[in-house]
Amino acid sequence: MNETDVTKDGQRHxxxxxxATTGVHTGPGVEHVPSAARPARGRGEQAMVPAAEFGSYxxxxxxxQPVWESPDIPGYLFLGGLAxxxxxxxxxxxxxxxxxxxxxxxxxxxxxxxxxxxxxxxDLGRRGRFLNMLRTFKPTSPMSVGSWILASFGPxxxxxxxxxxxxxAPGIGAAATVGAAVLGPPLATYTAALISxxxxxxxxxxxxxxxxVFAASAVTSAAGLGMLGAPVEERGPVRLLGxxxxxxxxxxxxxxEARMGLAREAFDEGRAARYHKGAQALLVAGTLSSLTARxxxxxxxxxxxxxxxxxALTRFAIFxxxxxxxxxxxxxxxxxxxxxxxxxxxxxxxxxxxxxxPAAPPTGTE
Amino acid sequence: xxxxxxxxxxxxxxxxxxxxxxxxPPRMGFFTDTSVCIGCKACEVACKEWNHVPEGGLxxxxxxxxxxxxxxxxxxxxxxxxxxxxRVGQQVTGAAADGAAPAESGIRWLMASDVCKHCTHAACxxxxxxxxxxxxxxxxxxxxxxxxxxxGYCIPACPYGVIDQRHGDGRxxxxxxxxxxxGVGAEPACAKACPTDSIQFGTLEELHLRADxxxxxxHGAGVSDARLYGRDPDDGVGGDGAFFLLLDEPEVYGLPxxxxxxxxxxxxxxxxVATAAALVAGTVAVSFTRKAP
Numbered sequence: 001m002n003e004t005d006v007t008k009d010g011q012r013h014x015x016x017x018x019x020a021t022t023g024v025h026t027g028p029g030v031e032h033v034p035s036a037a038r039p040a041r042g043r044g045e046q047a048m049v050p051a052a053e054f055g056s057y058x059x060x061x062x063x064x065q066p067v068w069e070s071p072d073i074p075g076y077l078f079l080g081g082l083a084x085x086x087x088x089x090x091x092x093x094x095x096x097x098x099x100x101x102x103x104x105x106x107x108x109x110x111x112x113x114x115x116x117x118x119x120x121x122x123d124l125g126r127r128g129r130f131l132n133m134l135r136t137f138k139p140t141s142p143m144s145v146g147s148w149i150l151a152s153f154g155p156x157x158x159x160x161x162x163x164x165x166x167x168x169a170p171g172i173g174a175a176a177t178v179g180a181a182v183l184g185p186p187l188a189t190y191t192a193a194l195i196s197x198x199x200x201x202x203x204x205x206x207x208x209x210x211x212x213v214f215a216a217s218a219v220t221s222a223a224g225l226g227m228l229g230a231p232v233e234e235r236g237p238v239r240l241l242g243x244x245x246x247x248x249x250x251x252x253x254x255x256x257e258a259r260m261g262l263a264r265e266a267f268d269e270g271r272a273a274r275y276h277k278g279a280q281a282l283l284v285a286g287t288l289s290s291l292t293a294r295x296x297x298x299x300x301x302x303x304x305x306x307x308x309x310x311x312a313l314t315r316f317a318i319f320x321x322x323x324x325x326x327x328x329x330x331x332x333x334x335x336x337x338x339x340x341x342x343x344x345x346x347x348x349x350x351x352x353x354x355x356x357x358p359a360a361p362p363t364g365t366e
Numbered sequence: 367x368x369x370x371x372x373x374x375x376x377x378x379x380x381x382x383x384x385x386x387x388x389x390x391p392p393r394m395g396f397f398t399d400t401s402v403c404i405g406c407k408a409c410e411v412a413c414k415e416w417n418h419v420p421e422g423g424l425x426x427x428x429x430x431x432x433x434x435x436x437x438x439x440x441x442x443x444x445x446x447x448x449x450x451x452x453r454v455g456q457q458v459t460g461a462a463a464d465g466a467a468p469a470e471s472g473i474r475w476l477m478a479s480d481v482c483k484h485c486t487h488a489a490c491x492x493x494x495x496x497x498x499x500x501x502x503x504x505x506x507x508x509x510x511x512x513x514x515x516x517x518g519y520c521i522p523a524c525p526y527g528v529i530d531q532r533h534g535d536g537r538x539x540x541x542x543x544x545x546x547x548x549g550v551g552a553e554p555a556c557a558k559a560c561p562t563d564s565i566q567f568g569t570l571e572e573l574h575l576r577a578d579x580x581x582x583x584x585h586g587a588g589v590s591d592a593r594l595y596g597r598d599p600d601d602g603v604g605g606d607g608a609f610f611l612l613l614d615e616p617e618v619y620g621l622p623x624x625x626x627x628x629x630x631x632x633x634x635x636x637x638x639v640a641t642a643a644a645l646v647a648g649t650v651a652v653s654f655t656r657k658a659p
Contacts, residue, residue, distance in 0.1 A: 057446060057620030058429045060436055066522040067531045088647055092654040125516015125536025132496040132515045139636075140629055143519050144495035185643035192642070193635040197493060197628050198522035204628050207635050211642035219646055237653040244649060326522065333617045336624035 054333045062332040063199045066323060072123035074319035076116050077191050078312045080150070081218030082225065083112035084188030087157055089222050091181035092237060093230075094174070101238065102177075103164050104229035105222065109180060110161035113154040113187075120150075142194040149187050156180040188218035195322065201263035201332055202325035203318070209256035213318075216252050217311045220245035224286065224307030227293070227300045235300060239290045242307050246287030249314060250280065261335050266325035267317065275317035282310030381486050381607075385501035393505035394548060395607035396557065396565055397573035398479055399580060400619075401592060403564040405431060405477035409443040412559035416544065417442065420532075430475075436620060437480055439532035442541040443556045446619050448476040478619050479565055481556070482507070482528045482541035483596055484607030485627065490520035490529050490540075492629040498538075505570070505607055506543040514538055525603065525625035543607070570607060577611060589613070595621060602626030 056062075090105035121130045133147035156179040163173025192214040196207035203210070223245050226238030257264050267276050286306030293299035325331040382390045413419060422440030427433050430447035437444045452474040484506045491499045491507050498514035501507060509520075509529075516536035520529050529540040544554035552558070557567035566573060577594055584592040595616050596606030602625050616623050 055615050055617040057436075057448070057618065058427075058432075060620055062527055062617070062620060062622045063525065064436075064438065064521050064527040064530045067518040068522075085646055085650065088650040092650050096654050123518070125518065125531055125538075126514070129496075129513075129515035132498070132513060133517070135513070136495075136497040138492075138495065138497070140492040140632060141495045141519070142632070142635075143493065143517060147495055181647075185646040186639070188646055189639045189642040193632065193639050196635055197489075197632050198519075199489065199525040199625075199628055200522045203522075204631075207628075207631055208638065211635070211638040212645070215642035215646045219649055237650075237656075240656060241650060241653040244653065322522075329617070329620075332622055336622055337617070340624045 054330055054337060056329040056333060059329065061327055062329050063326055065326050066198070066200060067125075068319075069123055070316065070319060072119045074316045075312075076119045076123075077195070077214070077315040077319065078217075078221065079112040079116040079119065080146075080191050081188045081214060081311065081315075082221040082308075083109045083116060083153070083157065084184035084186070085218040085222030086112065086225060087153070087160075087177075087180035087184035087187075089226055089238065089241070090160065091177050093226075093234070094177055096237075098230070098234040098237075101226055101230035101234040104226055106157070106161040106164045106177065106180075108222070108225045108229070109184070110154075110157040113150065113157045116150060117154060142190055142197055146187075146190045146194060149183055149190060153180055153183040153187050156183060185215075189215050195318070198322075199332075200322045200326045201335070202260070202266040202321040205260045205263040205335075206256050206318075209252060209259060210318075212252045213249065213256050213314070216245055216248035217314050218245075220249050220283070220286070220307045221311035223290070224304040224311065227290065227304030228308070229304075232295060232297055232300065235293075239293060239300070239303075242290035242303060243287050246283045246290065246307055246310065249311065250283050250287070253279075253314060263321075263325050263331050263335070266321040266328075266331065269324045270320070272317050272320035272324055275313045275320060279310050279313035279317055282306045282313060286310050380505060381488075381501055381604075382503055382505040387501075387503050390503040392569040392571065393607065394543065394568070395484060395505075395570040395573055395609070396481060396543070396554070396567055397577050397609060397611070398481065399564050399566065399577070399611045400476065400478035401564075401580075401584060401589070401611055401613055402562045403445070403477040403479055404562055405445055405447055405475070406561060407434075407445050408559040408561060409479045409556035409565055410434060410441070410445060412555040413443045413541075416547070416555035417542070419539075437482070437526075437528045437540075438530040439535075439539040442481065442539075444480045446476070446478045446480060448478075448614070448618055450474045450476065450614075476613055476619070478610065478612065479556070479560075480619065480621070481608050482543070483526055483603070483609070484541075484543060486599065486604030486607070487627040487630065488603070489523040489525060489627045489629055490538075492627070492632075493519045493523045495519060502545055502548075504543070504545075504548055506545065506548075507607075508542045508545050509538055509540060511537055511539070523628065525622055525627065527620075573609070577609065580611060584611075602630075 086105045086109035090102050090109060093102035093105055121127050124130055134151060137148060138144040156176045159176035160173055160180050163169050189211050192210035195203045196210050198204060219241055223238040223242035227235055227242055266272060286303050289299055289303035293303045380393055419442060420440055425433060427435055430449050432447045434441055434444050488507045491501060495517060496513050496515055498510045499507060499520060514537040516531060518531055520538050521531060529538050532539050547554055553567040557565045577597060581592055581594055591613055593612055595612050596609030599605035612619060
């Protein structure tokens with residue numbers, strides 16, 4: 001009963017194999033994989049994207065998994081923020097004559113920058129080639145920009161701390177303190193662009209708000225370090241900063257999640273969810289105790305430790321949410337499919353521009 | 367580097383020209399017509415042989431005839447096998463599992479050889495901090511293995527899941543579109559080995575014409591679900607240097623339905639990073655001028 005074009009005399013229609021037809025009368029369709037049942041989300045929020053069925057290739061992820069490892073990379077996100085903000089606090093403390101706080105912040109900045117470098121080099125596939133990071137300068141690569149920032153910040157912070165501890169060359173030490181304070185804020189925030197400039201849904205989807213979360217988190221951690229180490233009478237500014245930073249971190253993180261599409265759900269899974277909950281609890285505790293820790297050394301230490309740990313957990317939660325969102329093709333396929341459908345139903349829009357998500361539906365982006 | 371470092375992200379047109387080549391050869395690429403793929407995996411083998419790509423782990427996946435799973439550091443061509451309960455044109459397979467009359471049912475087998483897309487706007491290339499990834503004069507994207515330090519940034523940057531880090535080596539690897547063979551006028555090993563011309567190599571301009579003609583031919587034959595993937599220069603990556611004719615939605619083959627190069631959002635991200643950095647400096651400054659509660 002087989003009806004084939006191939007006969008003993010060759011092909012029935014003489015044409016090259018590349019012109020063979022196939023699938024006549026086959027209709028359109030996708031091999032649908034029902035998305036796994038998701039745990040109901042607490043706070044009565046509505047899912048941004050309906051839990052749609054989606055097609056996939058045997059449930060395999062679309063994008064390759066980041067090879068960045070924990071604790072190297074989330075640790076670096078945290079330490080870079082701590083180092084950068086500490087350098088700014090060091091300058092502020094120096095100018096206002098808070099010698100104790102300045103020393104804690106300078107040493108903190110230098111030590112975090114050194115640890116950051118160790119973490120980054122440790123994560124390389126070819127550690128011996130770490131200097132290739134400075135082989136070129138590419139504004140299209142946040143990692144290239146960041147390498148140059150860290151490579152200038154690290155020595156400046158080290159000189160500032162060294163001079164403070166030894167009393168040698170106070171003039172150079174002061175200049176290095178200023179230099180580190182100028183490079184500190186970019187060091188603290190560029191990492192947001194670093195992870196957002198990827199196809200990892202939970203990272204890229206948050207690219208608008210991530211810099212502000214990282215900025216707040218950096219201030220929180222540096223204030224926490226200051227509260228742990230500085231003399232009680234010099235703690236005023238970092239107590240204020242701790243409260244401001246902690247509150248801002250809670251708020252910006254919340255805003256970031258609210259503006260994310262489907263990828264937000266990656267924060268509700270596994271490790272990311274645990275770190276996320278821990279971060280929020282610690283930040284609330286740290287913020288409140290910063291406000292009340294006026295004279296108590298103990299309460300100040302509790303506040304400082306909570307803020308440091310809360311900030312670190314925020315970075316770990318974001319890192320883990322990214323990994324989870326990369327692993328599940330749902331996070332890649334469903335929003336992209338929705339974006340396509342939205343474009344299809346709004347044909348007047350024409351081809352996409354290179355602007356900021358011109359064709360993205362309100363339901364989700366990358 | 368040109369005056370506006372992001373200019374190459376915004377331009378249409380030839381990526382080699384955007385990368386600064388003058389008087390370069392035409393852009394070369396692949397047109398992979400999956401409708402004539404027979405799943406022989408000659409492309410996988412030829413690629414491994416020619417490029418000395420090491421063995422990537424032996425396993426039985428249960429995914430039809432696909433034990434390669436996906437593209438990675440040790441797989442630069444990957445043949446996907448998809449089994450669908452669908453009519454297969456004039457073919458009568460008799461393979462219906464539910465006992466229905468063979469003419470009413472059947473299994474259709476989709477086979478497709480996946481490869482690096484050599485995007486017009488390549489995220490891997492944009493984010494590479496060492497300059498190991500570069501744009502060749504043929505408009506393709508290649509890793510310089512003597513420069514790559516294994517930072518891993520290109521891996522999550524790729525919207526297609528192509529490039530990956532090789533275990534025990536640490537560096538990132540992917541299809542080079544046989545840069546060495548192109549240099550001497552030979553076609554890439556996979557295209558050379560493909561027995562059905564499912565993998566066609568040529569100038570991108572000619573491949574576009576061939577693909578459009580093939581699509582019209584299939585639509586004329588009633589294959590309404592045939593579509594081109596990566597052909598559109600207005601898509602999120604500016605079009606692919608290696609594009610496809612598919613018989614189902616891209617995600618069925620493990621391809622993203624609407625990939626974008628995330629670097630196109632980078633100028634906006636840098637602006638926000640700068641604002642956030644200013645906020646850090648400002649907040650700390652304010653805290654030293656105010657009295658804490």
